[in-house]
Amino acid sequence: MYLNCHTYYSLRYGTIKPEQLLAIASENGLQTLALTDINSTSACLDFARLSSKYKIKPVLGIDFRNGAQQQFILIAKNNKGFQNINDYLSGFLHDSELKIPETAPQLEDVFVIYPYIHKKIYALKENEFLGIKPQDLNHLKFSKWNLLRNKLVVLQTVSFQNKKDFNTHRLLRAIDNNTLLSKLPKSEQGQETDKMLPYQELCTTYDEFPELLNNTAHILDKCHVDFDFSQENPNNQRCYTHNEALDFRLLKKLTYDGLHYRYKNPDERVFSRIEKELSIIEQKDFVSYFLINWKILKYARSKNYFYVGRGSGANSIVAYLLRITDVDPIELDLYFERFINVFRQNPPDFDLDFSWRDRDDITNFIFTRFKNTALIAVYNTFKFKASVRELGKVFGLPKSEMDMLTRGKYNVNQLDQLSQLVIKYSTYIQGFPNYLGIHAGGILISEKPIHYYGATFMPPKGYATTQFDMVVAEDIGLYKFDILSQRGLGKIKEATEIVAYNHPEKSPIDIHDIKRFKEDGRIKNLLRNAKAIGCFYVESPAMRMLMKKLQVDNYLGLVAASSVIRPGVAKSGMMREYILRYRDPERVKNAPKVLLDIMPETFGVMVYQEDVIKVAHYFGGLTLGEADMLRRGMSGKFRSRDEFMKVKQQFFDNCKNSGKPDALVEDIWRQIESFAGYAFAKGHSASYAVESYQSLFLKAYFPLEYMVATINNFGGFYSTELYVHEARMHGGIIEAPCINRSFTQTVIHGKTIYLGFMFLQSFESKTIKRIVKERNENGSFLSMDNFIERVPISIEQISILIKINAFRFTGSNKRELLWEAHLKISKHAVQEHVITLFKTERVHYKTPELPSTALENAFDEIELLGFPLCNPFHLLENHSVNQLRAKHLESLEGKMITIEGYLITTKNTRTSNGKIMHFGNFLDRDGDFVDTVHFPPVAARFPFRGKGIYSITGKVMIEFDCVTIEVERMERLSVIEDPRYSASPYSNPHTAVANEERFGGGIIPKITSKSKTQSIQTTI
Incomplete structure (x- = not known):
């Protein structure tokens, strides 16, 4: 009897979860229920899937509205009708x-329900009806439609479950309209009576x-x-060539064609593995999945795009021969059943980076x-802190109170009524879908039209995107293709291009010669000594320390390390x-x-x-089928751990029966x-290791070029x-931007x-383009006057260039140049220069020194x-006399020491009892790493106070050749006052000279200030 039901996927309107709606319907004795969310099909598939659990027949449709104004409801007679409705909604x-x-x-195949409006004229077609709400029944008695009851239906809308839900609805509407609750128009709200009645009560009403x-x-x-x-049957595009038999012949041909590229002398293991895989791939109807991935990567290679194929698909020799992955499963003895087995329903997983x-x-x-x-959506949900701010605005709370509530620094019982309501309803709507986003890389390629399953929306990215997420997609048999991006591949590609122009005699580089890289001595040395800053997946402090502990210097060791560091292994206590x-x-x-026999390679x-x-x-x-269920439960991307727990009892029973x-x-x-949710497949780790080796090769032989590529790809x-610092540590000469040399x-x-x-900061891209274009077309700039004549630029933009010393080639002092620029450049809007017959002669001003x-x-x-671009230790207020360096710590095990370090990064974590502790990474004056541990008592007493140079006192600890300092005391050291805004120390020329003598070459560690102007005190 209900033709107009909403879930909370009627975004910022409905309040009921899809399964909760079915549960309510079941409690009220309903056997059929129509889901018609507002301009949304996000819940439709899940609603249909769950309906059998509640013995309810699902009916699907859409409530078409402009804002809160209901125009009509479309209800699908069948799947074709549902597709037609989705086509129509997607247009909007x-x-x-x-x-x-x-x-x-x-x-076609669609019913239309119009909401009844008194005295409005309707011309209803055969499939169209008027929906009569309970409050319309009195009007109906005196309307002509009382005589045309064959065109009338019950329209009891369901949006809420109770009074609290209605209150929540009003708050959501206020958020959606960006207005105070007190100013929310009635026209933007539903009725408090829009809730489900027991079946008999509804019949009595009518x-x-x-x-x-x-x-x-x-x-x-x-x-x-x-x-x-x-x-049982995936709904991905079924055929690549429009013929299944031809698909398989093509896959087999491509597989064997790839043998020569991958193996010089393939043996029987290779051939038997190929035949085994091909047989299962054909049996499970995964042929087109392989061919589509092959086609995508064939195109990528034609464009010279670098890529990495990873995921469980790296366990497949067919994928290796098709060049979907670069991991040899024979060499690594990869477990094929992790990838595909006869019990597996969903296709293998290829993540293409x-x-x-x-x-x-x-x-x-x-x-x-x-x-x-289509792309796949993600549900961006209301988070508690964000909800506090949204509801705080709805209730009209001042910013200071919202700040206090979001920080959690309050006693609920001492809050006023409005603040208590904000906390109460922020907790309630936490997890409600707020708006739809785009999955990081998931793309669906379906056999049927995408609108067969739901409507699509068009985000700014410009590609049709489903209204459901990847979990719902997999439920219906649509398995995503993961097309992901990362900066590591950009670094590798750009580094090879930089080598080509900076060392043409050493180009081109075969960056795919992984077998040679595995035996390279320089790479082994980088791994063994954890000197891999900038290299993919192996540069983080945790990975750097793990490699040193494991003394990794080979491919298999790196593969293991990249998985050992995952939270699953660490949490189990097995990393140690x-x-x-x-x-x-x-x-x-x-x-x-028994475990050694199963896993000899990992001890x-x-x-x-x-x-x-x-x-x-x-x-x-x-069984392998049960083990596959275990794998799915472990994946971390499913809605519950039901799959995981189903096999737990069987595991224990089997172990008990076997003694x-x-x-x-x-x-x-x-x-x-x-x-x-945390473990890596071995093939996944092996794929990461391949990319690591490519970056390690470049770092080992072309460190400066690789660091430049790293800088350009944003690290x-x-x-x-830190990458600028690393370049300097490898002999690079770092120069600030220059108008004649920079791009x-x-x-x-060379090395510059x-x-x-x-x-x-704040330098505009259009100005950059003008500078580079003019220089390329007409040669280098001869002076600042020459630059001003040739490049239209504002005083604000040229001031940035002068302050960074981009005109240093002129030999003029930049303070003098600033004065000249202010005198010679108009403050009016910048216009393109117009070529005139006569050259305007510039007035030359005499500026003071x-x-x-x-x-x-x-x-x-x-x-x-x-x-x-100097050693930041030279900016300390008090010149340091501490001579202790990171290189000395190894001989001071167990001793209390004090060392100075420049903060690079921190990691916050919690102990087993929930207390906060930290790990710190610093650079000493020589540019070497100092690693620290801050246990909870110290973390509370001596917190980090932003970027800067710290005096660190603690005990030197050495474990597995890794040196750390257990901190007992820490303080940030003061730096000199910004001389640009203070007479001191330059009021005294002798002091000025002394400060200038501080400067020499030095490290360039991490400072991450983003503000345009601020005091040095807040940045180092």
Whole structure:
């Protein structure tokens, strides 16, 4: 009897979860229910999937509205009707300028319900009806429609469950309208009566008009929308060549064609693995999935795009031969059943990483090449702190009170009534969908039109995007293609291009010669000594320390390390055990023999997802089908752990029946559980390691060129400035931007590196383009006057260039240049120069001598670049006499020391009892790393106070060759006052000279200030 029901996917309107709506309907004795969210199909598939659980027949439709104004409801008779409705809605969602009309379109297999408005004239077609709300019944008695009851239906809207939901609805509407609750118009709200009544109560309400009940029942009876959620048959594009047999022949041909590229002398293991995989791929109907991925990457190679294929797909030799991945599963003995087995319903997982510069073109190719294509949505939900601010504005709270509430610094019982309401309803709407976003890289390529499953919207990215997420997509058998971007590939590609112009004699580089890289001595040295700053996946402080602990210097060791560091292994306590067994072969003997037999390569420690599956299969006696269910439960992307828990009892029963010790079984299961959502597949780790080796090769042989590429691609784990420091540590000569040598990006000539204009705060891209274009067309600039004559520029923009010393080639003092610029450049709007017959002669002004100093330059650099081009230790207020350096710490184990360090990065974590502690990373005066540990008592007493130089007192600890300081005391040291805004120290010439003598070469560590101008006190 309900034709107009909303869930909370009627964004910022409805308040009921989809499953909750079904539960309410079941409690009220309903057997059929229509879901008609407002301009949304996000909940439709989930609603249909869950309906059988509540023994309710699902009917699907859409409530078409402009804002809160209901125009009409469209209800699908069948799947074709649902597709037609989705086509129609998508037209409005793709063009925000379009308004939904008052009259519904004529769509095949669709019922139309108009809300009854007294005295309005309707001309109803055969499939169109008037919806009569309970409050309209009195009007109906005196209307002509009382005589035309065959066109009338019950319209009891359901948007809320109770009074609290209605209050929540009003708050959501106020948020949506960006208005105070007290000023929310009635026209933007629903009715408090828009809730579900028991079936008999609803019938009693309409008992004078039985025809309405019959008509409503007739419509619901006529509707049959059905989807297959069994996942037995994937709904991805079924054929690549429009013929399944031809598809398989093509896949087989491409596989064997790839043998020569990958193997010089393939043996029987290779051939038997190929045939085994091809057989299962064909049996499971995954052929087109492989071919589509192959086509995407064939296009990428034709455009010379760098890419990495990773995920569980790296376990496949077919993928390796098709060049989807660069990981040899034979070499690594990758567990094929992790990738595909006869029990697996969903296709294998290929994550295709491209450079952030290339991905958009790949996405465009996919949408052009394949017919039924869409991006996948994500549900961006209300978060508590953001909700506090939104509701605070709705209730009219001042900003200071909202700040206090978001920080959590309050006693609820001492809050006033409005603040208590803000907290109450912020908690309630936490997790409600707020708006739709785009999945990081998921693309659907469907056999049926995308609108068969739901409507699509058009985000600014410009590609049709589903209204449902990847979990719902997988429920219906649509499996995404992951087209992802990362800056690591951009660094590698650009580094090879930089080498080509800076060292043409050493180009081209075969960056794909991974087998040679694995044996390279320089790369082994970088790994062993953790000198991999800038290199993909191996540069973070945690990874740097782990590699040193493991003494990694080979490919397999790096593959293991990239998975050992994942939270699953660390949480289980097995990361430390793995390190101990890796370093001490005698300790391996203490491991349970049964686990050593299953995982000899990892010393009986579960490191990869495959290890978990092997243990579940061989130790726990689970079938491969049950192990695959375990894998899905571990993935972390499913709505619950039901799949995971289903096999738990079976695991314990099997172990008990086979006589395994209870304590061992409990410990093994604890380790398995800790992996949930965190473990890597071995092939995934191996794929990462390939990219790591490519970046390590470039770092080993072309460190300056690689650092320039890293800077231009906005770094990796660290900020730009640390990579500038790393370049200097490798002999690079760092120069500030120069109008005759610099470009948008950073460039290198020999060993001299000119920072790019794009790194200057507030420097406009259009100005950069003008400078580069003019210089390319008419040669270098001869003077500032010559520059002003040739480049239209504002006084604000040229001031940035002068302050960063971009005109230093003139030999003129920059303070004098600033005076000249203000005298010679108009403050009016900048106009393009017009060529005239006669050249205008410029007036030359005599400016006073205004010396600038290296110290002032440092502060200008901090303002404009975010860091100084000098050693920041020279900016300390009190010159340090501390001679202790990082290189001395190894000989001071167990001693209390005090060392000075420049803060690079921190990591905050919590102890087992929930207390906050920190890990710190600093650079000493020589530019070497100092690693610190701050346990909770110290973290509370001596907190980090922003970027700067700290005096650190603590005990030197050494474990597995890694040196750390357990901090007992820490304070940030004061720096000199900004000389640009103070007479001191330059009021005294002797002091000025003393300060200038501080300057020499030095490190350039991390400073991440983003503000245009601020005191040095807040930046270092």
